[in-house]
Amino acid sequence: MxxxxxxxxxxxxxxxxxxxxxxxxxxxxxxxxxxxxxxxxxxxxxxHPAVHEPIGGFLGVDQGVANLAVTSDRAVLPGPALPGPIGGNGHARTLRERRHRQRQRLQKKGTAAARRVLRRLSGREHRMMTDLNHQISKFVVREAERTGRGVALEDLQGIRGRVRAHRFQRRTLHGWAFAQQIAFTRYKAARAGIAFLLVDPAYTSQACPDCGHISRANRPARGRFVCARCGLAGHADHIAARNIATRGIAGWAAINQPHATGLPLARRDRESKPPAPASGS
Incomplete structure (x- = not known):
């Protein structure tokens, strides 16, 4: 000292x-x-490495309550593709429900010993979800990098106010870390030079990626998609991820289209900004 x-x-x-x-x-x-x-x-x-052109298209990722993430390559995350003790989405929901009931019992008891246990358990669920989101985002970015694609996710800002969830799913919806998963994927993609886009989430689970038909009738059940026009059938989350990937390609083409200046739109916007004032001015 x-x-x-x-x-x-x-x-x-x-x-x-x-x-x-x-x-x-x-x-x-x-x-x-x-x-x-x-x-x-x-x-x-x-x-910050330069962003690589997504020559292979985009890897779409659908986020939801039943499944934390499903990619356009049919990977359901968390699942066997990820390391660690969490076997799948059902396992994660079971752990969260068990800890919720445990907290309720301890809070109801209200003793000093119960409060000590609550302090010891505090943050455990948050750490689990943070670890899962890190694993999911790492898997998605590595897969996009391996295949020369970009990453497209839905812009879920304000989803809790837009979605009408069943009463048994409301607590899960409000506790699901959508924004954290997007943030983790965004910065990991930036570190790897992978193109990253947020796309409009409207009708991604009701639109047919083959014929483009949009209808609520395309969703006969929560996890089932059957196109009423062309008959395409599959898991609803995978269909949504395919639509997100397609919107990622369209969005990337829109922001990089050439202009009369000869510069892509994104680069033109950057170069048109006035220079920042010098330090001390």
């Missing part, structure tokens, strides 16, 4: 984290104490 009271202590971490702190420009750093363990949170500035 120096005369000012400042203490110098060593820190450790995963090799990749230590390498990032040593090699990359650093931003803010916070020293926090979490359950008696001191942690140093350091923000580093990651390089």
């Amino acid at each position: 120096d005369p000012t009271g400042r203490v110098t202590v060593p820190y450790t971490g995963r090799p990749e984290d230590l390498k990032a702190v040593d090699a990359l420009p650093m931003g803010e750093a916070d020293l926090i104490c979490r359950r008696g363990v001191w942690l140093l949170q350091v923000a580093v500035i990651l390089p």
